[in-house]
Amino acid sequence: MDSSQLYQEIILDHNKKPRNWGKVADCTHKSxxxxxxxxxxxxxxxxxxxxxxxxxxxxxxxxxxxxxxxSMMTAAVxxxxxxEVETLVQEFRDMTTGKLDVAGGAHHxxxxxxxxxxxxxxxxxxxxxxxxxxxxxxxxxxAVASTEGDNDPIAAG
Amino acid sequence: MSAVPLQTxxxxxxxxxxxxxxxxxxxxxxxxxxxxxxxxNAASSQMPRPVIDRLVRYQTREHANxxxxxxxxxxxxxxxxxxxxGTVRRFLNAREDREIVFTSNVTDAIxxxxxxxxxxxxxxxxxxxITHMEHHANIVPWQMLCEEKGAKLRVAPIDDAGEVVMEExxxxxxxxxxLVSVTHVSNALGTxxxxxxxxxIARHHGVPIMIDGAQxxxxxxxxxxALDCDFYAFTGHKLFGPTGVGVLYGKAALLxxxxxxxxxxxxxxxxxxxKTTYNTIPFKFEAGTPxxxxxxxxxxxxxxxxxIGLDRIAAHERELLRYATESLQAIPGVRIIGTAREKAxxxxxxxxxxxxxxxxxxxxxxxxxxRTGHHCAQPVMQRYGIPATARASFAFYNTLAEVDKLAxxxxxxxxxxx
Ligand SMILES: Cc1ncc(COP(=O)(O)O)c(C=O)c1O
Numbered sequence: 001m002d003s004s005q006l007y008q009e010i011i012l013d014h015n016k017k018p019r020n021w022g023k024v025a026d027c028t029h030k031s032x033x034x035x036x037x038x039x040x041x042x043x044x045x046x047x048x049x050x051x052x053x054x055x056x057x058x059x060x061x062x063x064x065x066x067x068x069x070x071s072m073m074t075a076a077v078x079x080x081x082x083x084e085v086e087t088l089v090q091e092f093r094d095m096t097t098g099k100l101d102v103a104g105g106a107h108h109x110x111x112x113x114x115x116x117x118x119x120x121x122x123x124x125x126x127x128x129x130x131x132x133x134x135x136x137x138x139x140x141x142x143a144v145a146s147t148e149g150d151n152d153p154i155a156a157g
Numbered sequence: 158m159s160a161v162p163l164q165t166x167x168x169x170x171x172x173x174x175x176x177x178x179x180x181x182x183x184x185x186x187x188x189x190x191x192x193x194x195x196x197x198n199a200a201s202s203q204m205p206r207p208v209i210d211r212l213v214r215y216q217t218r219e220h221a222n223x224x225x226x227x228x229x230x231x232x233x234x235x236x237x238x239x240x241x242x243g244t245v246r247r248f249l250n251a252r253e254d255r256e257i258v259f260t261s262n263v264t265d266a267i268x269x270x271x272x273x274x275x276x277x278x279x280x281x282x283x284x285x286x287i288t289h290m291e292h293h294a295n296i297v298p299w300q301m302l303c304e305e306k307g308a309k310l311r312v313a314p315i316d317d318a319g320e321v322v323m324e325e326x327x328x329x330x331x332x333x334x335x336l337v338s339v340t341h342v343s344n345a346l347g348t349x350x351x352x353x354x355x356x357x358i359a360r361h362h363g364v365p366i367m368i369d370g371a372q373x374x375x376x377x378x379x380x381x382x383a384l385d386c387d388f389y390a391f392t393g394h395k396l397f398g399p400t401g402v403g404v405l406y407g408k409a410a411l412l413x414x415x416x417x418x419x420x421x422x423x424x425x426x427x428x429x430x431x432k433t434t435y436n437t438i439p440f441k442f443e444a445g446t447p448x449x450x451x452x453x454x455x456x457x458x459x460x461x462x463x464x465i466g467l468d469r470i471a472a473h474e475r476e477l478l479r480y481a482t483e484s485l486q487a488i489p490g491v492r493i494i495g496t497a498r499e500k501a502x503x504x505x506x507x508x509x510x511x512x513x514x515x516x517x518x519x520x521x522x523x524x525x526x527x528r529t530g531h532h533c534a535q536p537v538m539q540r541y542g543i544p545a546t547a548r549a550s551f552a553f554y555n556t557l558a559e560v561d562k563l564a565x566x567x568x569x570x571x572x573x574x575x
Contacts, residue, residue, distance in 0.1 A: 002189060003518045007573060016575070038514045038530055039544035061544055063512035064574070124518060 003124075006117040007064065010072075015064035020074035024055045029141065033060075033134030035126050040066045044074075044134045052081045058134075063127050065118065070131035072112055082139060084108070089132045095119070096128050171473050176465065177554050179205040191524035194559045199344050199372060199503050199550030200528050201394045204458070208398060211457035215450050223449055224423060224440075238449050241456035242439075248459045249389060250380040251406050258405040258412070258439040259452050263371040264294040266390035266405035267338065269442060270367055271298035273415035275336060281307035283335040286364075288313040288321050288350070289540055290343040293533040295369045299338065308335070315540060319346035319495040326355065330362040337366040338388075341373035345534040345546070346495030347478075347503030349373070356386050365411065371395055375552070376474060376501045378467045381406050393451060397552075398458035402451035405442070412438040419444040470553040474502040477551040477560060484564040490571060494546050502551035505532075508567055511574045513547040519573065520547075523566040 027045035034041050042060030046053055056078055058070045073092075077085045091107045094100035098119040102109060118128045177183050182203050186193040195203060215237065221230035223238050245257045260266040275298075279285070285299045289312050296310075303310050311334075313326035321339075337359045342349050352368055359366035367388035370379060374391045381389050388411070393402040407415075417424055417435055421444035426434040435441045462470070481504050485491045490509035508516050517529030528548045531538045538544060549563055 002522045004522055004573070007515070007519065012574060039538075041544070063514040065515065121518065124514070127514065 003117075003121055006115075006121065006124075008114055010111065010114050011064065011068040014068035014071040018058075018067055018071040020057045020071065020078070022057045022059055024057045027055075029138040031134045031138035033130045033137070035062075035066070035130050037123075037126060038063060040127055040130050042066065042070055042131060042134060044070070044131065044138050046135075046138055048082070052079060053077050053085060054079075056135075058131065062130070063124075065115075065124055065127040066130050069115060069128045070134075072114075073131045073135060076110065076112060077135065085139065086136070088112075089136050092132050093129055096125050171465070171469050171553060173473075173554070173556055177556075179207070179461075180554055181206060181209070183554060188524035188526075189522055194523070194525040194562050196549040196551060196555065196559070196563060197526045197528045198375075198552040198555075199395070199532075199548065201400070202375065202397050202552050203554070204397055204399065204454075205461055207461050208454050208457045212399065212450055212454045215453050219453075220450065222446055234449055237453045238447070241452045244456035244459050245404055245406075248374075248379075248463075249404075249406050250382050252382065253409060255438050256406055256409050256412065258407065258442045259447050260390075260403040260405050260442075261401055261448060262394070262403040263369060263390045263392035264298075264403075266388075266392075266403050267294055267367070267369065268298045269405055269418045270338075270388055270390075270407070270415075271302045272418045273442065274365070274411065275299070275302040276305070277414075277416045279306050279308050279335050282333055283308040284311050284329075284331070284333045285309070286311045286313060286326070286329050286334060286337040286339075286359075288326070288339050289315045290319065290321070290346060290348060290350075290534065290537050291338075291340055292344055292369065292371065293535070294371075295338055295340060296536070299336075309333075312536075313339075315346075315348075315537075318497050319343065319348045319537075320497045321348075321350055321355070323351070323354065327358050330358065330364065334362060334364050337364055338369065339366070340369040340371070341379075342370075342376065342501045342503070343495070343534070343537070344372045344503065345505055345532040345537045345548070346497065347500040347505070347550075348495060348497035349377075349499035349501055351499075352386070353384055356384055360385060372501060372503070375462070375470075376467075377471055387411055393455040393458065396455070396458055397461060398455035399448075399451045402448040402455050404455075409438060412442070415442075417441050417444065421445045423447075465553060473553050474551055477555055477557065478502040478504065480557050481549060481551070481560045481563065484560055485567060488564065488568055488571065491567065494541055494543070503548065504550070505546040505548045506567075507543060507546055508571055509574065511570060513545040515574075516547045516567070516570055519570045520563070520566050523562060523569075525563055525566055527563075 024045040028048045030045040040062035044058045046056040056074045096118050102113045102116050219233045221234045223235040242254050242257045311329045314322050365387040368386045370391040375396045389406040394400040424444040492507045494505040513529040530545045
């Protein structure tokens with residue numbers, strides 16, 4: 001597929017005007033995400049209250065795919081319970097690695113399906129997934145998430 | 158020695174159409190239904206038909222292990238492999254064939270020197286000089302050596318244009334300086350370093366100097382005797398040859414006193430459990446079965462490049478670089494990283510605030526292959542405060558029309574990101 005199909009209005013918009021940009025000052029969880037391959041580097045901070053995400057923010061330096069993914073992620077998970085968030089993380093990962101067909105199967109991804117096309121751009125899958133890895137790492141209190149090694153979306157197959 | 162079919166007349170400007178016809182991949186590959194525009198030559202170049210044919214001929218009619226058999230094929234393969242060494246020697250104008258060591262790539266050649274020379278002759282407190290524009294291949298082996306020996310890595314700074322600050326380079330020399338290793342041409346910035354001057358300075362201080370020629374030999378004639386460097390290394394796959402073969406040139410006297418890098422077959426004269434006697438140079442450094450087919454094909458690539466003529470190659474690439482620089486600079490918001498006075502046909506750029514990976518992905522829609530990332534030169538990126546660049550790198554088979562496509566595609570990316 002032409003990658004321009006991926007760079008849709010909504011992704012370009014989130015890249016230009018990322019939502020929830022910055023830091024949650026009184027965060028309870030935080031993590032740093034790094035994709036050494038292309039230098040994407042982001043930080044996710046969040047505040048958990050009553051088992052749900054009360055506040056979440058991100059910042060860093062990254063490509064449009066990563067930044068838009070992070071921006072839309074923060075918007076999607078705000079107010080959600082941790083187990084719902086972890087489900088979304090899994091579904092997003094499955095969608096971008098081609099294991100979940102968003103047109104067919106049941107899922108909770110909503111507008112996040114604009115990232116479905118990234119599965120046809122294997123070298124960019126990591127860019128889209130990095131924020132989600134980082135969120136997952138924050139929730140499980142790992143200090144640094146990486147798209148390499150155990151978290152490699154491709155190798156982890 | 159293999160004669161390469163003459164595809165282009167030996168003088169006059171390049172006949173681009175005929176040159177391009179020598180490279181099957183340029184016409185066989187389509188990307189998104191569009192002709193391939195291959196502008197990633199600094200990462201790896203393409204192989205012309207005569208080199209492919211040489212590989213095929215070797216594998217179909219000449220292959221056996223070398224230096225080992227009395228039988229016909231072993232002699233044929235050995236002759237071809239040693240003839241390849243001679244071709245490389247003439248290409249670099251080294252004095253003797255035994256000063257040419259085949260390695261698996263330039264990284265391997267640098268590691269060989271770090272091990273064979275560095276580990277043998279450097280100690281605690283000694284210093285190694287490199288520049289800020291080195292490829293990781295010319296940083297990490299020295300860091301590993303420093304860590305092991307308690308030696309110190311000293312880095313010559315570069316200025317905003319991407320040129321080594323020569324006064325600072327010279328200031329780094331002191332009695333503890335034991336080795337210098339600098340790149341001839343920067344893969345990230347295109348800068349052609351004044352290596353002759355840098356070598357003279359090292360020589361003046363009595364310090365051996367290695368030149369990483371990975372990005373140089375495909376663009377300009379290199380004469381190691383005129384340069385008077387101690388080591389010079391390059392890699393086959395950037396010189397229109399195959400992957401898996403590289404070259405280390407070293408002055409015989411230095412190679413002789415160096416430690417072998419790897420132990421094994423071929424690098425010995427005799428082995429008993431009590432004592433092993435190492436082979437003479439260059440075989441001392443070629444343990445195990447070497448990249449025979451690759452070395453032979455590399456020689457064919459060198460023959461091919463010589464047929465085309467490095468002067469003509471340089472002239473055409475100068476034109477490509479000039480036109481590409483002008484075309485990209487004319488696009489508002491495009492910033493060129495690396496503006497040294499002397500440059501090879503390597504153009505790193507940044508499009509507005511669009512991340513280079515997005516640029517690369519979108520250019521690919523137009524069939525254009527550029528490299529995006531830190532180009533294994535993260536310190537260079539840090540120097541300019543950017544995470545990555547997009548890089549177009551041209552070979553002699555690229556055309557001005559391809560530069561136009563690149564510029565048009567960059568304009569489209571910029572429009573898309575608004
Ligand atoms: C300047 C320079 N040095 C070293 C290398 C490493 O080459 P190789 O991977 O063939 O060892 C490269 C290739 O990217 C390079 O551009």
